[in-house]
Amino acid sequence: MDLNEQIQDFGRRARGAARLLSQISSAQKNAALLAMADEILARTATILAANEKDLATARSRNLSSAMIDRLTLNPPRVEAMAQGIREVATLPDPVGEVIREWTSLSGLRISKVRVPIGVVGIIYESRPNVTSDAAVLCTKTGNATILRGGSESIHSNLAIAEALEQAGAKAGLPNDSVLLIPSTDRRAVRLMAEMDRYIDLIVPRGGKALIEAVVRAARMPVIKHSDGICIAYVDAEADLDMAVEIVVNAKTQRPGVCNAIETVLVHRAVAPDFLRKLAPRFAQKKVEVRADEKAFSVLAALDYQPLRRATEEDWRTEFLDYILALRVIDSPNDAIAHVGQFGSHHSDCIVTRNEATAEQFLREVDSATVYWNASTRFTDGGEFGFGAEIGISTDKLHARGPMGLEELTTYKYVIRGQGQVRT
Amino acid sequence: MDLNEQIQDFGRRARGAARLLSQISSAQKNAALLAMADEILARTATILAANEKDLATARSRNLSSAMIDRLTLNPPRVEAMAQGIREVATLPDPVGEVIREWTSLSGLRISKVRVPIGVVGIIYESRPNVTSDAAVLCTKTGNATILRGGSESIHSNLAIAEALEQAGAKAGLPNDSVLLIPSTDRRAVRLMAEMDRYIDLIVPRGGKALIEAVVRAARMPVIKHSDGICIAYVDAEADLDMAVEIVVNAKTQRPGVCNAIETVLVHRAVAPDFLRKLAPRFAQKKVEVRADEKAFSVLAALDYQPLRRATEEDWRTEFLDYILALRVIDSPNDAIAHVGQFGSHHSDCIVTRNEATAEQFLREVDSATVYWNASTRFTDGGEFGFGAEIGISTDKLHARGPMGLEELTTYKYVIRGQGQVRT
Numbered sequence: 001m002d003l004n005e006q007i008q009d010f011g012r013r014a015r016g017a018a019r020l021l022s023q024i025s026s027a028q029k030n031a032a033l034l035a036m037a038d039e040i041l042a043r044t045a046t047i048l049a050a051n052e053k054d055l056a057t058a059r060s061r062n063l064s065s066a067m068i069d070r071l072t073l074n075p076p077r078v079e080a081m082a083q084g085i086r087e088v089a090t091l092p093d094p095v096g097e098v099i100r101e102w103t104s105l106s107g108l109r110i111s112k113v114r115v116p117i118g119v120v121g122i123i124y125e126s127r128p129n130v131t132s133d134a135a136v137l138c139t140k141t142g143n144a145t146i147l148r149g150g151s152e153s154i155h156s157n158l159a160i161a162e163a164l165e166q167a168g169a170k171a172g173l174p175n176d177s178v179l180l181i182p183s184t185d186r187r188a189v190r191l192m193a194e195m196d197r198y199i200d201l202i203v204p205r206g207g208k209a210l211i212e213a214v215v216r217a218a219r220m221p222v223i224k225h226s227d228g229i230c231i232a233y234v235d236a237e238a239d240l241d242m243a244v245e246i247v248v249n250a251k252t253q254r255p256g257v258c259n260a261i262e263t264v265l266v267h268r269a270v271a272p273d274f275l276r277k278l279a280p281r282f283a284q285k286k287v288e289v290r291a292d293e294k295a296f297s298v299l300a301a302l303d304y305q306p307l308r309r310a311t312e313e314d315w316r317t318e319f320l321d322y323i324l325a326l327r328v329i330d331s332p333n334d335a336i337a338h339v340g341q342f343g344s345h346h347s348d349c350i351v352t353r354n355e356a357t358a359e360q361f362l363r364e365v366d367s368a369t370v371y372w373n374a375s376t377r378f379t380d381g382g383e384f385g386f387g388a389e390i391g392i393s394t395d396k397l398h399a400r401g402p403m404g405l406e407e408l409t410t411y412k413y414v415i416r417g418q419g420q421v422r423t
Numbered sequence: 424m425d426l427n428e429q430i431q432d433f434g435r436r437a438r439g440a441a442r443l444l445s446q447i448s449s450a451q452k453n454a455a456l457l458a459m460a461d462e463i464l465a466r467t468a469t470i471l472a473a474n475e476k477d478l479a480t481a482r483s484r485n486l487s488s489a490m491i492d493r494l495t496l497n498p499p500r501v502e503a504m505a506q507g508i509r510e511v512a513t514l515p516d517p518v519g520e521v522i523r524e525w526t527s528l529s530g531l532r533i534s535k536v537r538v539p540i541g542v543v544g545i546i547y548e549s550r551p552n553v554t555s556d557a558a559v560l561c562t563k564t565g566n567a568t569i570l571r572g573g574s575e576s577i578h579s580n581l582a583i584a585e586a587l588e589q590a591g592a593k594a595g596l597p598n599d600s601v602l603l604i605p606s607t608d609r610r611a612v613r614l615m616a617e618m619d620r621y622i623d624l625i626v627p628r629g630g631k632a633l634i635e636a637v638v639r640a641a642r643m644p645v646i647k648h649s650d651g652i653c654i655a656y657v658d659a660e661a662d663l664d665m666a667v668e669i670v671v672n673a674k675t676q677r678p679g680v681c682n683a684i685e686t687v688l689v690h691r692a693v694a695p696d697f698l699r700k701l702a703p704r705f706a707q708k709k710v711e712v713r714a715d716e717k718a719f720s721v722l723a724a725l726d727y728q729p730l731r732r733a734t735e736e737d738w739r740t741e742f743l744d745y746i747l748a749l750r751v752i753d754s755p756n757d758a759i760a761h762v763g764q765f766g767s768h769h770s771d772c773i774v775t776r777n778e779a780t781a782e783q784f785l786r787e788v789d790s791a792t793v794y795w796n797a798s799t800r801f802t803d804g805g806e807f808g809f810g811a812e813i814g815i816s817t818d819k820l821h822a823r824g825p826m827g828l829e830e831l832t833t834y835k836y837v838i839r840g841q842g843q844v845r846t
Contacts, residue, residue, distance in 0.1 A: 374840025
């Protein structure tokens with residue numbers, strides 16, 4: 001079989017599995033998930049040996065230490081993977097939920113019922129635990145999964161997927177419920193994205209080039225997990241101590257994630273006081289500040305280091321590092337305008353004591369999550385109480401923000417009549 | 424400006440309008456809608472004169488009489504257009520609705536709030552009233568609209584859009600809330616579909632070639648309004664008189680619409696009785712039946728006309744006419760399998776007295792709407808009680824089935840804290 005035939009074959013098989021999976025009880029799905037967790041643990045040695053092959057390749061290619069860290073599995077990480085699966089098993093199953101029910105004027109009983117999406121394609125890079133996380137959330141919601149991981153983690157992914165597939169099948173899941181594309185050929189991404197007959201949704205998780213390739217080729221819905229250029233605005237009426245805590249947390253608690261902030265806007269009325277409080281805290285973490293003219297002079301007078309002048313490009317950059325763009329502005333309206341122009345509509349926050357200003361910001365900023373007096377780091381399925389997430393959608397439709405189990409379902413209308421015809 | 428610059432300019436302007444529109448009160452939007460209705464009526468003569476130009480072109484191109492009928496405006500149709508706008512003004516505004524609200528473990532108050540999508544692109548063919556219907560539903564939900572109608576109705580569309588734009592602006596809507604692309608150049612469709620920076624959703628309404636062109640090029644979500652290959656299954660335990668009424672209604676009440684049935688499956692145990700009852704009713708309407716072997720012999724024995732032998736292609740065809748594909752099957756499972764294989768997952772129905780069989784069908788058929796003992800013709804925003812619809816989505820995500828006002832919105836999370844940071 002050539003690559004295209006192989007992908008088509010995977011699609012056909014996944015479609016068949018999805019039909020059966022949609023009819024399986026929550027108890028059966030949960031039993032299969034627990035079996036998957038056991039199998040992952042039982043195969044720890046095999047999975048680590050496979051991971052060692054990926055790591056050897058990574059080292060020989062001189063991948064960065066951050067990349068190698070993300071790629072690395074070890075016994076605690078395998079254990080965590082299994083534990084993650086067990087937790088998903090304990091979550092409520094959204095499938096079958098009656099979202100709304102009413103009787104139409106013609107006497108029809110209409111029920112809007114939650115159902116699986118069908119076949120979900122996941123295209124991802126680097127971290128092998130995504131193989132398990134994604135497959136397990138899809139299984140829980142009765143979706144068949146076609147996984148396509150990055151070449152750098154291919155051996156780890158294959159070992160994990162094999163454990164999931166075999167444990168699932170033994171526990172009574174349909175064959176082909178979880179499929180991993182074994183080829184690392186880059187054309188596989190395009191072939192998957194064109195296969196709208198067999199894939200109902202594609203979720204790309206990875207860098208810009210990957211997401212762009214999927215968006216360009218896709219014929220089915222895509223839910224992107226893209227940039228987080230998150231912004232905090234410190235208002236003239238902010239509690240400055242609270243503002244410092246929020247900014248330090250949102251920038252430095254874990255700078256490499258999408259819900260960390262990249263830019264701080266501060267009202268000119270409080271900029272000197274705020275920066276005087278912030279500087280020592282940032283200095284501890286060696287945060288590089290890229291400041292506009294006004295902020296630069298305040299920080300330079302404080303002898304803050306490392307300090308650079310911001311360029312316009314900095315407002316548009318997701319640093320994912322101990323780097324912050326800083327701008328002094330004149331009003332809440334300017335903050336809202338900056339967020340609209342430069343942010344990525346992921347998570348943005350205002351710190352203020354003024355309720356009217358806060359409510360204006362919350363209303364006018366069109367982002368997946370908007371915060372008043374809290375760190376943007378809370379944009380997370382776990383923190384929201386969703387129990388688990390497949391990621392943070394930066395798209396507007398179907399799933400926006402944290403994408404949990406509910407967002408892996410759709411609905412259908414079930415209509416019960418007594419012989420009604422339309423006149 | 425070349426076409427690309429023109430489309431980009433429309434996009435930029437619509438994005439600006441969307442930002443303002445999202446903040447406008449329901450009262451303001453409703454006042455603007457009523458002004459639009461008045462303006463449409465006031466300009467009846469202008470609109471009819473523009474329509475006459477389109478009709479002259481259509482006649483010179485020898486378009487079919489059905490096409491010409493769909494294209495034709497007259498005073499009652501203009502009146503109906505205005506009346507439709509007034510009705511939308513009376514509907515509840517979904518924007519601002521709190522869909523769900525809870526307090527997270529960290530004490531954050533999280534509200535999931537309904538908001539406009541942003542900029543909606545509508546690409547359609549033939550019927551000029553879509554210009555008004557689509558623009559008005561988008562305005563009601565705070566979305567800016569970029570319309571691209573077919574070349575055959577360009578003069579009518581321009582006249583209607585101008586009335587809507589000017590009345591809206593006079594009533595305080597932002598400029599550029601409703602934009603119609605004046606060019607009939609086919610490349611405009613591709614250029615719109617590639618412009619994901621400025622268009623958040625595209626809804627194509629039209630033939631297969633149009634929808635295919637949009638799907639192929641689109642970088643943003645597309646909600647297709649595609650085929651309705653709807654199927655009715657008459658079970659062994661059906662009330663046959665009810666089955667006849669449902670089949671006659673679903674096939675012949677309005678055969679040219681997407682929720683009319685194209686195929687009837689009948690259980691072999693009742694096929695002769697059912698067809699004996701159906702034949703005289705179908706004969707009245709001159710319905711051409713394309714029957715499988717078993718059904719053919721029953722109908723031939725009854726001397727039914729017009730009668731042909733079905734080919735496999737007939738199971739996959741949306742006739743949109745007084746033509747029905749008919750198949751005798753052995754079981755409810757075979758019915759479910761046929762619907763899964765040949766249907767378009769739009770609207771399908773079972774007629775039976777057996778509740779267990781009905782519930783199996785309702786559960787296992789994965790279509791936007793599944794009916795027990797009712798005509799598929801009820802798949803309609805009005806019949807569902809949505810008040811109005813932009814169409815019937817044949818896609819699975821975001822909107823499935825009738826797409827009303829709610830489906831023209833998305834949500835964001837508004838989060839209110841007291842200084843929470845993540846640990």
